[in-house]
Amino acid sequence: MPDFTKIFEYISENEYPFITRLAEAVAIPSVSGESERREDVVKMGTWLSEQLTKAGATDVELKPLGKEDNGLDLPPVVVGRWGTDEKKKTVLIYGHYDVQPAQRSDGWWSKPFKLAIDGDRLIGRGSTDDKGPVCGWLNVLDAHREAGVEIPVNLVFCFEGMEESGSIGLDDLIKREADGYFKGVDAVCISDNYWLGTKYPVVTYGVRGVSYYEVAVEGPKADLHSGLFGGIVYEPLTDLVHVFSQLVTPQGEILIPGLQDMVAPLTDKEDKLYDTLHFDLSELEENVGAKTVLQDSIKKAMQARWREPSLSLHGIEGAFAETGAKTVIPHKVIGKFSIRTVPNIEPRKLDEIVFDHVKKSFAKLNSKNKMEVSLVHDGDYWVTDPHGWSYTAAVKATKEVYGVEPDLTREGGSIPITLSFQNNLNAPVVLLPMGRGDDGAHSTNEKLNLTNFIKGSQTLAAYLHYLAE
Amino acid sequence: MPDFTKIFEYISENEYPFITRLAEAVAIPSVSGESERREDVVKMGTWLSEQLTKAGATDVELKPLGKEDNGLDLPPVVVGRWGTDEKKKTVLIYGHYDVQPAQRSDGWWSKPFKLAIDGDRLIGRGSTDDKGPVCGWLNVLDAHREAGVEIPVNLVFCFEGMEESGSIGLDDLIKREADGYFKGVDAVCISDNYWLGTKYPVVTYGVRGVSYYEVAVEGPKADLHSGLFGGIVYEPLTDLVHVFSQLVTPQGEILIPGLQDMVAPLTDKEDKLYDTLHFDLSELEENVGAKTVLQDSIKKAMQARWREPSLSLHGIEGAFAETGAKTVIPHKVIGKFSIRTVPNIEPRKLDEIVFDHVKKSFAKLNSKNKMEVSLVHDGDYWVTDPHGWSYTAAVKATKEVYGVEPDLTREGGSIPITLSFQNNLNAPVVLLPMGRGDDGAHSTNEKLNLTNFIKGSQTLAAYLHYLAE
Numbered sequence: 001m002p003d004f005t006k007i008f009e010y011i012s013e014n015e016y017p018f019i020t021r022l023a024e025a026v027a028i029p030s031v032s033g034e035s036e037r038r039e040d041v042v043k044m045g046t047w048l049s050e051q052l053t054k055a056g057a058t059d060v061e062l063k064p065l066g067k068e069d070n071g072l073d074l075p076p077v078v079v080g081r082w083g084t085d086e087k088k089k090t091v092l093i094y095g096h097y098d099v100q101p102a103q104r105s106d107g108w109w110s111k112p113f114k115l116a117i118d119g120d121r122l123i124g125r126g127s128t129d130d131k132g133p134v135c136g137w138l139n140v141l142d143a144h145r146e147a148g149v150e151i152p153v154n155l156v157f158c159f160e161g162m163e164e165s166g167s168i169g170l171d172d173l174i175k176r177e178a179d180g181y182f183k184g185v186d187a188v189c190i191s192d193n194y195w196l197g198t199k200y201p202v203v204t205y206g207v208r209g210v211s212y213y214e215v216a217v218e219g220p221k222a223d224l225h226s227g228l229f230g231g232i233v234y235e236p237l238t239d240l241v242h243v244f245s246q247l248v249t250p251q252g253e254i255l256i257p258g259l260q261d262m263v264a265p266l267t268d269k270e271d272k273l274y275d276t277l278h279f280d281l282s283e284l285e286e287n288v289g290a291k292t293v294l295q296d297s298i299k300k301a302m303q304a305r306w307r308e309p310s311l312s313l314h315g316i317e318g319a320f321a322e323t324g325a326k327t328v329i330p331h332k333v334i335g336k337f338s339i340r341t342v343p344n345i346e347p348r349k350l351d352e353i354v355f356d357h358v359k360k361s362f363a364k365l366n367s368k369n370k371m372e373v374s375l376v377h378d379g380d381y382w383v384t385d386p387h388g389w390s391y392t393a394a395v396k397a398t399k400e401v402y403g404v405e406p407d408l409t410r411e412g413g414s415i416p417i418t419l420s421f422q423n424n425l426n427a428p429v430v431l432l433p434m435g436r437g438d439d440g441a442h443s444t445n446e447k448l449n450l451t452n453f454i455k456g457s458q459t460l461a462a463y464l465h466y467l468a469e
Numbered sequence: 470m471p472d473f474t475k476i477f478e479y480i481s482e483n484e485y486p487f488i489t490r491l492a493e494a495v496a497i498p499s500v501s502g503e504s505e506r507r508e509d510v511v512k513m514g515t516w517l518s519e520q521l522t523k524a525g526a527t528d529v530e531l532k533p534l535g536k537e538d539n540g541l542d543l544p545p546v547v548v549g550r551w552g553t554d555e556k557k558k559t560v561l562i563y564g565h566y567d568v569q570p571a572q573r574s575d576g577w578w579s580k581p582f583k584l585a586i587d588g589d590r591l592i593g594r595g596s597t598d599d600k601g602p603v604c605g606w607l608n609v610l611d612a613h614r615e616a617g618v619e620i621p622v623n624l625v626f627c628f629e630g631m632e633e634s635g636s637i638g639l640d641d642l643i644k645r646e647a648d649g650y651f652k653g654v655d656a657v658c659i660s661d662n663y664w665l666g667t668k669y670p671v672v673t674y675g676v677r678g679v680s681y682y683e684v685a686v687e688g689p690k691a692d693l694h695s696g697l698f699g700g701i702v703y704e705p706l707t708d709l710v711h712v713f714s715q716l717v718t719p720q721g722e723i724l725i726p727g728l729q730d731m732v733a734p735l736t737d738k739e740d741k742l743y744d745t746l747h748f749d750l751s752e753l754e755e756n757v758g759a760k761t762v763l764q765d766s767i768k769k770a771m772q773a774r775w776r777e778p779s780l781s782l783h784g785i786e787g788a789f790a791e792t793g794a795k796t797v798i799p800h801k802v803i804g805k806f807s808i809r810t811v812p813n814i815e816p817r818k819l820d821e822i823v824f825d826h827v828k829k830s831f832a833k834l835n836s837k838n839k840m841e842v843s844l845v846h847d848g849d850y851w852v853t854d855p856h857g858w859s860y861t862a863a864v865k866a867t868k869e870v871y872g873v874e875p876d877l878t879r880e881g882g883s884i885p886i887t888l889s890f891q892n893n894l895n896a897p898v899v900l901l902p903m904g905r906g907d908d909g910a911h912s913t914n915e916k917l918n919l920t921n922f923i924k925g926s927q928t929l930a931a932y933l934h935y936l937a938e
């Protein structure tokens with residue numbers, strides 16, 4: 001077992017400089033989704049590249065990604081290295097330096113871009129998603145450099161600035177650099193998700209995919225007055241509601257024939273992983289804010305979240321959506337729904353059975369309106385072996401720091417870039433989160449616990465050492 | 470038969486002064502729905518009272534209606550008289566001097582508040598709704614005064630300035646003045662609707678009512694991410710879609726038990742009224758802009774519009790309604806629908822069966838979400854006897870001017886004030902429209918044909934004479 005004493009001590013004794021650096025990062029409002037903030041996103045990329053260089057990284061570069069559709073320059077991907085020893089394994093470290101939008105008026109108790117400290121909580125936009133974890137890696141570099149401990153693997157950094165806006169350009173860059181900057185990568189570590197609850201650390205081995213669909217129903221050439229036309233025309237919204245009612249039951253059962261057949265059967269081994277989760281129904285109900293969970297055990301609920309498909313109706317474009325009472329017959333409505341995908345749902349096969357089912361449902365209505373169903377976007381699921389070597393290193397590191405076996409979790413939401421790294425670099429990916437389940441990543445008063453910042457940094461450090469074992 | 474020669478001649482020979490007066494009226498942008506235009510609405514009321522006085526009306530007053538909820542003064546109701554001969558019948562003339570909003574940028578070819586003349590078309594906001602008909606009555610007064618012909622009935626004018634904004638305050642005023650200013654009214658004439666098509670005059674004997682409902686379904690305390698919560702919570706939008714699908718079929722069949730039982734049976738006499746309508750399916754399809762009419766004959770379509778209930782779904786508040794793809798599970802959705810009512814649907818009984826049906830439909834879903842159904846507003850239907858004395862006068866007048874038997878029509882939409890006059894003044898109401906079905910009352914490029922302005926004014930004049938027969 002590696003000796004972590006010096007590393008861990010350095011990290012736990014340097015809370016204040018680490019907090020100061022995180023505060024600097026939070027102070028740059030690098031909101032990738034707001035074009036007027038694009039300069040700040042670029043500024044944040046530059047700041048990060050300078051930090052890497054200062055910490056001792058080499059070959060630090062800002063890789064341009066070209067332009068966005070709106071004409072704006074995409075923020076660059078910040079890359080860098082630590083070590084080039086051919087005898088060592090090479091780990092790619094991914095993170096993102098852009099953040100979600102935030103305004104005081106959304107309900108923040110403090111200024112979102114000024115890190116506030118409230119007891120153990122470091123509050124600010126990006127504190128947990130994903131500036132905290134990115135700074136965690138800087139902490140790791142500082143600790144090894146200052147404590148004079150060698151990092152037993154080579155590191156390649158890859159920090160993007162468009163994650164919150166669809167990671168535009170990153171997939172292409174990974175493909176392009178697979179035999180270039182990223183050549184020789186043996187494993188990938190992503191710290192951009194969260195613990196299941198608030199007390200127990202986790203290591204994550206899978207995410208669901210998502211396929212997002214639209215159903216457009218169109219009839220009259222313009223919106224009609226229901227007094228004049230109610231009862232004498234086929235109404236697009238009525239048709240859409242009937243089609244939607246044929247997609248999923250209130251109990252969450254998906255009514256698309258053939259879908260459930262594609263879902264991988266639950267093995268005993270996998271089933272057992274759900275027996276030891278440190279999370280319970282009441283915590284889940286607290287997240288929901290109501291006792292409206294479909295399942296009667298946390299095991300079944302987490303299986304539904306992580307390894308079963310689900311279908312959610314999101315809304316309708318073109319219908320009356322305001323407060324008040326408008327007597328309109330909308331002439332064209334676009335219903336939106338998505339399906340969360342899991343092994344072994346094949347996206348193109350899914351599209352086929354979705355389209356087929358929607359078309360048949362609509363045909364049964366005998367309506368004279370026109371219907372079109374289409375895929376808006378999709379991202380595949382990802383699952384790795386929770387007993388593989390890189391994953392095992394992450395589990396050991398977490399246990400080393402927190403003193404308990406971490407929960408082995410998946411995520412219900414998709415992280416598309418995970419799959420891109422795995423496929424293009426042909427390397428196992430592990431998701432090793434730093435923050436807690438209640439951090440409120442995309443919400444108001446986003447926070448990262450100082451405990452998690454410090455122990456999380458120690459965990460990242462330990463992971464590198466266990467990787468080399 | 471009265472001799473209309475002098476009256477009709479005066480009207481047809483004074484196109485230009487009449488157009489000039491209508492242009493003056495259109496030039497005042499009396500938009501009741503825009504608070505910053507409230508002064509213009511009041512200005513228009515003053516202008517109208519001055520025109521009435523100038524024409525020879527007496528007791529002209531601006532009756533205040535108090536304040537709107539937003540603190541703005543309501544525009545006054547302009548009242549006036551012509552004649553107080555106790556041996557004559559007394560007719561109340563209703564019209565409104567406010568208009569719908571209009572902006573050049575909405576797609577008007579000319580300035581909306583500057584009357585444009587394009588061949589036979591007088592184009593401008595309010596030209597047909599309802600400044601044209603209101604000016605028509607001024608034309609009638611001028612014609613009688615200048616031609617030296619006595620009006621054989623007493624007139625009471627009642628012109629409001631809030632019709633396009635819910636006629637706030639008018640119902641109370643009618644009640645208040647039933648034994649005051651409006652005492653002794655024998656009949657009411659409203660010219661504020663339209664021909665069925667573009668070629669054939671109509672007289673209107675009924676309107677449908679409307680009852681507007683909301684169904685609110687609520688579960689989680691805030692919107693959820695479908696990646697995290699898809700498949701593990703009862704989703705309010707799914708529930709609502711299932712409830713909505715139990716309200717009406719794509720063929721327009723209302724699924725609420727007991728509703729159809731309340732609908733008055735179609736008598737042979739009433740059925741025959743639909744045989745002679747000068748309107749056809751292709752014109753109706755042109756209005757719709759698509760071949761998506763439910764019925765295969767115009768007779769059945771018009772019966773559906775005028776004498777059958779209909780149920781339209783309008784939209785959903787709280788769900789995702791924008792362009793694009795958002796993976797949200799809305800935590801609270803409010804579905805909106807309304808039912809058009811006809812004889813003999815009793816509104817309170819309707820509420821009862823609607824609430825009952827919605828509650829039962831929701832209960833069948835076995836959802837843990839909460840559902841509430843409520844009435845937002847309602848207005849009763851109105852039907853008068855198309856063979857009554859006031860109505861017969863309107864039919865004769867129309868035939869006199871246009872040389873054909875008018876179509877006897879109803880309106881699919883509601884005109885709540887009709888019922889208020891009938892009930893509070895205990896007098897028959899007739900709807901005697903001036904404009905055509907394609908005038909675009911609430912639309913861009915609203916117009917009134919000059920032919921209709923002139924012949925319509927002649928019709929209003931003739932109506933007064935036939936009333937006295």
Ligand SMILES: [Zn+2]
Nearest residue numbers: 129130163192
């Ligand atoms: Zn993130």
Ligand SMILES: [Zn+2]
Nearest residue numbers: 129164441442
């Ligand atoms: Zn994020």
Ligand SMILES: [Zn+2]
Nearest residue numbers: 598599632661
């Ligand atoms: Zn009107």
Ligand SMILES: [Zn+2]
Nearest residue numbers: 598633910911
């Ligand atoms: Zn109107």
